[in-house]
Amino acid sequence: MIEITDEPLDPEAITAKVSQDSNGAVVTFLGTTRDFTAGRKVLHLEYEAYRPMADSKLAEIVDEIRERWSIEDVAIAHRLGRLEIGETSLIVAVASPHREAAFAACQYSVDRIKEMVPIWKKEFFQGGEVWVGSQEGPTAEEPVEITPTGCGR
Amino acid sequence: MDRGKDWAERIGVSKLNVTVRLFAIYREKAGTTELVLELPEGADVGHLAGEMRRRYPAITRDPSAIVVAVNQEYADHDHVLSDGDEAALIPPVSGGFLAR
Numbered sequence: 001m002i003e004i005t006d007e008p009l010d011p012e013a014i015t016a017k018v019s020q021d022s023n024g025a026v027v028t029f030l031g032t033t034r035d036f037t038a039g040r041k042v043l044h045l046e047y048e049a050y051r052p053m054a055d056s057k058l059a060e061i062v063d064e065i066r067e068r069w070s071i072e073d074v075a076i077a078h079r080l081g082r083l084e085i086g087e088t089s090l091i092v093a094v095a096s097p098h099r100e101a102a103f104a105a106c107q108y109s110v111d112r113i114k115e116m117v118p119i120w121k122k123e124f125f126q127g128g129e130v131w132v133g134s135q136e137g138p139t140a141e142e143p144v145e146i147t148p149t150g151c152g153r
Numbered sequence: 154m155d156r157g158k159d160w161a162e163r164i165g166v167s168k169l170n171v172t173v174r175l176f177a178i179y180r181e182k183a184g185t186t187e188l189v190l191e192l193p194e195g196a197d198v199g200h201l202a203g204e205m206r207r208r209y210p211a212i213t214r215d216p217s218a219i220v221v222a223v224n225q226e227y228a229d230h231d232h233v234l235s236d237g238d239e240a241a242l243i244p245p246v247s248g249g250f251l252a253r
């Protein structure tokens with residue numbers, strides 16, 4: 001099951017989707033918004049996605065899990081839009097007869113999502129705002145542009 | 154006048170139209186979410202990245218480093234474009250370069 005939504009995520013409901021009687025282990029990952037990062041006090045986050053490419057890339061990850069661990073029961077949900085501190089942006093639930101595969105597949109999923117799914121996070125912190133990841137790569141040729149919030153350009 | 158367009162007309166090369174979508178930091182730096190580029194037939198992703206850099210220099214100093222998806226699949230810079238393709242400039246996802 002794959003879901004990308006603006007609505008708040010429900011960890012219980014998503015975990016329930018992978019729970020089958022044949023599974024002895026269910027591993028659920030919650031990605032949450034934390035209040036401090038790299039010395040900055042974070043006020044809130046905003047997520048943006050390129051859909052339907054994000055949807056198809058999540059489906060690819062589910063296929064990778066299926067191939068690598070023979071796991072069928074995977075649920076991934078990602079939230080878009082504005083998130084307050086403490087809210088959950090990402091849920092990955094994986095179920096398997098035994099726990100080794102469930103742990104490994106869950107971690108793999110999260111790592112892959114952060115590698116190749118076109119979803120971006122903007123951090124609004126005290127003193128400015130920044131797109132996470134923009135400090136490296138082709139956007140980093142110039143110094144990081146921190147736009148003071150509330151000021152006109 | 155668009156130098157690419159003049160050149161294409163002069164040598165009689167047919168043209169193709171590609172919709173380019175911009176996201177996140179690229180969207181902010183370019184000031185637009187979407188545009189249509191007219192490119193000469195045979196143009197590849199590298200040409201598209203170069204043209205985007207020419208029009209929107211704020212996006213990057215190094216067009217060869219821009220990650221591009223064509224019709225929602227990641228594409229190398231030598232991927233040849235077709236008329237009607239949708240290209241998207243994909244900024245780094247989180248904490249570093251986007252891997253495929």
